[in-house]
Amino acid sequence: MGVLRKMSAPFVALGSSGVAIRTRLKHLTPEDEGVLRVVGAHLGLLASRDLRRRCADGLEHSSDTWAERKRALTGESSSRWAGSITKVNHDQWALSRRAQLAHIQGLEAGMKTIEHRLSLPVGERGSKRAPGGYRSRQEWFAKTRRLHVLEDQLTAERADREAGRVRVVRGGKKLARGRHHLEAAQLTAEQWRQRWEASRWFLAADGESGKRFGNETVRVTPDGEVSLKLPAPLAHLANARNGRYVFAARVHFHHRGDQWADRVSAHRAVAYRIHLDVERSRWYLTASWTIPPVKTVPLARARKGGMVGVDANADHLAAWRLDEHGNPCGAPSRFFFDLDGAASFRDAQVRHALIRLLHWAQRHNLSIAIEDLDFGAEKTREKHGRRKRFRNLISGMPVSKLRARLVSMAAELGITIVAVDPAYTSQWGAQHWRKPLTSKTRKTTRHDAASVAIGRRALGHRIRRRTAPPHDDQSDRRGHRTAQAGGGARGREGTCPRIPGPRTRSDGAVCGAKAGDQDAQHRSERPAEPVQLMLSL
Structure with missing residues (x-):
């Protein structure tokens, strides 16, 4: 690896x-x-x-x-x-x-x-x-x-x-x-x-x-x-x-x-x-x-309430709303545009898709997270060889124009734009979020999963989703395995420490002289051990 x-x-x-x-x-x-x-x-x-x-x-x-x-x-x-x-x-x-x-x-x-x-x-x-x-x-x-x-x-x-x-x-x-x-x-x-x-x-x-x-x-x-x-x-x-x-x-x-x-x-x-x-x-x-530069909103304030993760593609913008804990909310949204035609037509298509995205984020009163993309060194035929369709796909993506227009249009609506590193967002998003978010009524695409990964990275969470505890019994003695801990936290992949004492909400569960005597409890019958002893006699 x-x-x-x-x-x-x-x-x-x-x-x-x-x-x-x-x-x-x-x-x-x-x-x-x-x-x-x-x-x-x-x-x-x-x-x-x-x-x-x-x-x-x-x-x-x-x-x-x-x-x-x-x-x-x-x-x-x-x-x-x-x-x-x-x-x-x-x-x-x-x-x-x-x-x-x-x-x-x-x-x-x-x-x-x-x-x-x-x-x-x-x-x-x-x-x-x-x-x-x-x-x-x-x-x-x-x-x-x-x-x-x-x-x-x-x-x-x-x-x-x-x-x-x-x-x-x-x-x-x-x-x-x-x-x-x-x-x-x-x-x-x-x-x-x-x-x-x-x-x-x-x-x-x-x-x-x-x-x-x-x-x-x-x-x-x-x-x-x-x-x-x-x-x-x-x-x-x-x-x-x-x-x-x-x-x-x-x-x-x-x-x-x-x-x-x-x-x-x-x-x-x-x-x-x-x-x-x-x-x-x-x-x-x-x-x-x-005009004077717009005052930058602190990152902590931009993360308040959640984020809208956006994955830019050659023909659409894939967006998903996340809460402040990084959990996807509702259904994904897609904003399509067509880049086949004259320059004025392509420009109008990009602006129309962006304004729909901004209005959707404004209704939820959330900031937008997008990748800080730059395909300057990714378009050469030496890098991708005979994959002409893939090279044309990358060359056709309006990365710089989309980013510049999104920032300027968002500033007019008072929406904050958070840029994140684009490394591994599509790969890790598909690995950890595509299958869990797919159901009988919703087919999650790779781009939808990437938007979740982008939003989680902007919120400061790890892309890997939170895993459930093992289903060996009804207790949580092994502890929850979680990916929400910080990258520098020691033992974040280990089990949670065992908390001594009974798992009950009753007051004074361990108090009193007969706390360990099962006969003193209000039961319909005596414990199993004495009953077995009497039968053996």
Whole structure:
């Protein structure tokens, strides 16, 4: 039996630190749309040039080079537009660096798995914890060639990282590659060109506290009037004072509109982004701002009254309610979602499943326990070999999106989220809880049992269920075997200590001079021993 890895303790997940709301820019005139397209294309060109300079700086980037880039952009736009462009590009470069590191770690993990399998004899069976050898000599030879390919890729990626070189595509690499596969993307050349140009526009401005309505570049008044500070070369397009353009559209935020209005009225910072949905030919305005982190509820308070254990799967969420002692209550619940379709459809499915789960937990006034999953190193084909369906299953699970949305949506409803270590929850849950919770009218699945294991771990109990005492007689002289004791309690697997004295609730059972004399008791006959003695005589 292998050594179990050390598991981390449960913790209360922090709430979201930002808010983003979106509304549609309706009733735009042709002149309004023309101004948005011209300004977006002009600022997008400046953003592309600045991103190229940022990538060229690499690790030599400093505050001086940042200020130099900003001064170069100010003359062609404005100081605030230049600040927004340089900040976005710096964040994009940092994101690419993190993605580069993750790619390097994935290559190292794949090479390690291939080297391990190549060292084993061909056809050797593997175990649950480690893969075995390859099935044939042909596959073994193919993997040796793939190992050399991964080594070359790893060498190139490490060289790029040491030099501070990253590769970024404004507009997205997926859309850029789609130009060569228009039939597969079901797009014409003109449709692709429209999407490509719209994705490279830049119409985003950071907020400033203390300025009028929280933003001097893209200004939205409390009554919904939207105006834009035009770049210096496009100042001739202004229809208002100080080089501003006021749109005919009026906006209204249906979600969190009161919070937005309070911030705008108090002149607190609000960032705005305008973008075009090419498929629908609609313009949208997104407002965002930061909020203080939600105060973390103590873990002891989150455990009060019980917990709702949730097991995330590829097509549903399995949940079961547990009391504070870790005992399952009622019947399990499942919240299904469908991830086959467009990104907007998948996102809506996940949100719908989460809101049903949160409302169910809110009715019981309980916290939610969920696994702290991360499948970053579990998706490679080197780890799972030919199990393509299993790899696709893992890749299709919306782990990061589900966790982020669950935390943010739970914070709005005042529900606490407790994250637990995902180690062995499915295996031990099925081993200790699947059979006991199955009856003639209820079929408990492996996922339902895993939700019980997750909830018990969040409550601080051991996953193994409490066992009953032996059925040798009606007394409990052997004691109850229980798994509720702490992991460090000595003798927790032994029998309970024997308590001297009779097992009776009567007062004074051992008191009096004739306590041991059976003849003195109120019985219908004398004890058996004297009767047998008289018969023998």
